[in-house]
Amino acid sequence: MSAPVYIAGTGVITAIGNDTAANLDALRSGSAGMGPIRWLETRHQGQLPVAEVKSSNEMLAEKAGLPAHFSRTSLLSTIAAKEALQNAGIPDLGKWRTGFLSANTVGGMDKTENFYPAFLQNPAAGRLREVVHHECGAATEITADELGIQHYVTTISTACSSSANSIFFAARMIRQGLLDVAVAGGVDALTRFTLNGFNTLMILDSQFCQPFDENRRGLNLGEGAGYVVLVSEKVAATLANKPEVQLSGWCNANDAYHQTASSPDGTGSYLAMQGALKKSGLKPGDIDYINLHGTGTQNNDVAEGTAISKLFAEAYPPMSSTKSFTGHTLGASGGIEAVFSVLSIQQGLIYPNLRWETQMKELPFAPVTTLQEKKVEHVLSNSFGFGGNCSSLIFSRIN
Amino acid sequence: MSAPEIYITADCVVRDNKVISNGSLLYAQEGAAVTEFLEGFYRHLAIDYPKFFKMDRLSKLGLLAAEVLTKNGRQRAYAPENTGIVLTNAQASLDADIRYYASVSNLPSPALFVYTLPNIVIGEISIRHGFKGENAFFVSEQFDPAMLGFYAGELFRTTPTQACMAGWVDVIGEKYEAVMVLLEKEAAPGAKPFTTEQLTKLYATDHGAINANA
Amino acid sequence: MEQLMQTLKEQIIRQLNLNDKKPEDIGNDDPLFVEGLGLDSIDALELIVLLQQEYKIKLANAEEGQTVFRSIRTMAQYITDRQAQDAAAS
Numbered sequence: 001m002s003a004p005v006y007i008a009g010t011g012v013i014t015a016i017g018n019d020t021a022a023n024l025d026a027l028r029s030g031s032a033g034m035g036p037i038r039w040l041e042t043r044h045q046g047q048l049p050v051a052e053v054k055s056s057n058e059m060l061a062e063k064a065g066l067p068a069h070f071s072r073t074s075l076l077s078t079i080a081a082k083e084a085l086q087n088a089g090i091p092d093l094g095k096w097r098t099g100f101l102s103a104n105t106v107g108g109m110d111k112t113e114n115f116y117p118a119f120l121q122n123p124a125a126g127r128l129r130e131v132v133h134h135e136c137g138a139a140t141e142i143t144a145d146e147l148g149i150q151h152y153v154t155t156i157s158t159a160c161s162s163s164a165n166s167i168f169f170a171a172r173m174i175r176q177g178l179l180d181v182a183v184a185g186g187v188d189a190l191t192r193f194t195l196n197g198f199n200t201l202m203i204l205d206s207q208f209c210q211p212f213d214e215n216r217r218g219l220n221l222g223e224g225a226g227y228v229v230l231v232s233e234k235v236a237a238t239l240a241n242k243p244e245v246q247l248s249g250w251c252n253a254n255d256a257y258h259q260t261a262s263s264p265d266g267t268g269s270y271l272a273m274q275g276a277l278k279k280s281g282l283k284p285g286d287i288d289y290i291n292l293h294g295t296g297t298q299n300n301d302v303a304e305g306t307a308i309s310k311l312f313a314e315a316y317p318p319m320s321s322t323k324s325f326t327g328h329t330l331g332a333s334g335g336i337e338a339v340f341s342v343l344s345i346q347q348g349l350i351y352p353n354l355r356w357e358t359q360m361k362e363l364p365f366a367p368v369t370t371l372q373e374k375k376v377e378h379v380l381s382n383s384f385g386f387g388g389n390c391s392s393l394i395f396s397r398i399n
Numbered sequence: 400m401s402a403p404e405i406y407i408t409a410d411c412v413v414r415d416n417k418v419i420s421n422g423s424l425l426y427a428q429e430g431a432a433v434t435e436f437l438e439g440f441y442r443h444l445a446i447d448y449p450k451f452f453k454m455d456r457l458s459k460l461g462l463l464a465a466e467v468l469t470k471n472g473r474q475r476a477y478a479p480e481n482t483g484i485v486l487t488n489a490q491a492s493l494d495a496d497i498r499y500y501a502s503v504s505n506l507p508s509p510a511l512f513v514y515t516l517p518n519i520v521i522g523e524i525s526i527r528h529g530f531k532g533e534n535a536f537f538v539s540e541q542f543d544p545a546m547l548g549f550y551a552g553e554l555f556r557t558t559p560t561q562a563c564m565a566g567w568v569d570v571i572g573e574k575y576e577a578v579m580v581l582l583e584k585e586a587a588p589g590a591k592p593f594t595t596e597q598l599t600k601l602y603a604t605d606h607g608a609i610n611a612n613a
Numbered sequence: 614m615e616q617l618m619q620t621l622k623e624q625i626i627r628q629l630n631l632n633d634k635k636p637e638d639i640g641n642d643d644p645l646f647v648e649g650l651g652l653d654s655i656d657a658l659e660l661i662v663l664l665q666q667e668y669k670i671k672l673a674n675a676e677e678g679q680t681v682f683r684s685i686r687t688m689a690q691y692i693t694d695r696q697a698q699d700a701a702a703s
Contacts, residue, residue, distance in 0.1 A: 002557075105516055137538045137539065137540065154537060154539065154546070155537065155538045155539070156535065156536065156537055156538075157491055157492075157516065157517045157518060157536050157537070157538050158516075158518040158521075158534070158535060158536050159516045159518055159519075165535055169535070169550070172553050172557065173549075176549075176553070178549070193496070193499075193500070193515075196503055196507050196512075197499065197507065197509075197512035197515065199507075200507045200508065200509040200512055200658060200662070201509050201512065201513075201655075201658060202509075202658060202661075202674070202675045251533075251558075252533040252534065252535070253480060253531055253532060253533065253534075254484070254521070254522070254525040254530060254531050254532065254533075254534045255525075255531070256479065256522075256525040256526050256529055256530060256531045257526065258522075258526070258653065258654070259513045259514075259519050259522050259523065259526075259655065260513050260654075260655065261653075261654055267531065268531065271480055271531060275558075385516075385518070386513065386516055386518075386519065386522070387516060387518040387519045387520075387521055387522035387536075388521075388522045388525055388526070388534075389518055389521070389522070389534060449631065449632070449633050449634075449651075452630040452631070452632040452633070453629065453630045505666070506662050506665060506666050507662075508659065508662060509655055509658035509659060509662065510629070510630075510655050510656070510658070510659045513655055
């Protein structure tokens with residue numbers, strides 16, 4: 001039997017709130033975070049709704065305790081990761097081998113794209129300090145420094161499943177005895193780069209997204225960061241607040257079908273969910289809630305839904321896409337939804353899939369549309385990304 | 400570490416316009432620019448895969464190195480879900496990001512945008528070879544054999560993985576480098592044990608010396 | 614129309630990086646997707662960009678592409694029709 005890995009703390013910042021408590025309030029009250037573009041400078045202002053964190057870079061910098069010229073990615077990351085560590089309240093953190101495993105897809109692109117036009121005009125004119133924070137690893141390093149974590153720091157970049165992957169990688173390192181404590185998850189800030197790019201793929205909804213609805217039109221981009229603190233049994237024993245949740249299963253698989261599109265039968269999604277169940281020793285019927293990847297695109301929802309209908313045909317657990325609240329936060333989504341999954345077990349909540357109206361004709365099940373309060377033992381969280389990278393995590397109550 | 404026995408059954412090092420696999424020079428094209436070299440390398444392998452020309456340079460490089468591994472490795476048939484890929488580099492997808500960014504001022508190109516993620520190279524290799532097991536992409540400042548060793552070792556230890564491609568693939572401007580290995584659970588003739596030292600040695604492959612022998 | 618179809622073939626080969634294809638390899642009525650040229654959903658999006666870039670024609674949505682991009686002939690016909698409409702409107 002492998003050693004358990006406990007969740008000791010959570011930290012999250014999204015369009016629906018700047019910390020865990022605020023996110024929980026919004027999830028309870030059914031308040032979505034989408035709206036007209038306010039902070040991002042783009043020609044799409046007024047056309048495409050997005051789920052922005054409701055703060056300027058200056059406000060975020062103050063909260064993070066960092067200079068305002070740092071990339072929004074590193075500010076969001078630092079805020080959520082600090083909250084997670086504080087929430088865990090690990091006494092004498094310095095005596096444990098602690099790692100920071102983060103993920104993102106755009107790095108400091110928000111700064112680079114401000115630099116680029118000037119650079120194209122005159123290569124000597126650009127402000128270099130904005131570009132040096134570009135690469136994906138920079139946001140991770142800045143946050144790790146702020147947390148005082150030096151033992152092990154790494155960045156995963158596997159598109160929209162990135163932060164789910166960083167979480168189970170952390171669990172592996174703890175199980176292997178390489179780390180005692182790990183802050184794991186991910187971050188992505190909204191940028192013109194991603195907004196324009198997803199727009200060219202024609203998968204952005206010009207209204208608020210409707211995941212798993214027959215008439216879904218696409219996704220809304222969001223931004224944010226989400227981290228969990230994973231600890232070994234030894235560390236857990238030192239905590240004043242005993243952890244209630246453990247990461248009991250995970251699996252990653254490749255869909256091997258197309259650079260961006262999911263295979264029609266959701267092969268990769270199926271393999272990921274099936275593998276995670278196997279790893280946790282659970283049966284499909286044990287799952288009390290599925291936090292769907294549920295982007296709201298035609299392609300994802302039918303592929304994910306088809307895979308679910310193959311695996312859970314005997315009894316469909318309640319399920320919903322919290323991207324109907326936060327938008328699709330790309331590299332951050334797995335981390336943010338991991339936090340929501342932990343909260344689901346801690347609070348006994350199943351979140352509604354907002355704005356759902358019409359049954360998808362391909363699927364025999366529907367998502368949950370109203371908040372449910374009940375005992376939740378096991379949550380399956382799905383995160384699937386471009387490049388065919390599919391991950392499922394299972395969080396379980398510690399009994 | 401209590402790693403199970405894992406073997407490097409094929410390797411491929413691409414840099415300085417030379418391709419070296421299992422210690423032998425496979426292809427060289429001196430003086431060519433990166434794009435030209437990659438196309439020459441593709442033609443040398445004599446594969447028919449027109450999608451190659453649509454890929455960004457990171458995917459092209461990774462795909463060709465993977466092609467060499469499967470040609471020079473054991474080529475045993477594995478169940479798709481038991482085959483994995485773990486890659487890492489320093490520049491993520493910056494080379495493709497810049498190209499996409501340059502297209503935005505005209506009309507942004509969806510075909511360029513899809514390559515603005517570093518793990519798309521893994522997707523391309525997976526599609527080509529039907530690899531459906533665990534896959535991961537890390538961004539790290541430099542080649543990190545310990546990290547690769549741990550991650551790939553975990554795949555063999557804790558998942559049904561039986562074969563895995565692992566390594567470093569990086570492209571930015573005119574600089575590029577690929578150092579990849581095929582890992583398998585069973586030793587083949589000429590296979591080396593998969594260790595951090597072996598990876599370090601492979602990364603240090605001296606292309607000048609190999610050229611002299613070839 | 615013949616001239617337009619020839620031009621389209623050259624533009625498609627360039628835009629989609631079909632390096633191993635020549636215009637004469639593509640029949641006017643060959644299907645462009647799946648069994649014909651083997652184009653995929655990203656290629657379809659690139660063709661939408663091509664129409665906008667070269668012919669100033671904007672498709673309303675990606676679904677419209679399924680009929681427009683059936684073959685070189687349907688594409689050429691669509692361009693000809695849209696240009697005629699625009700000429701009539703102005």
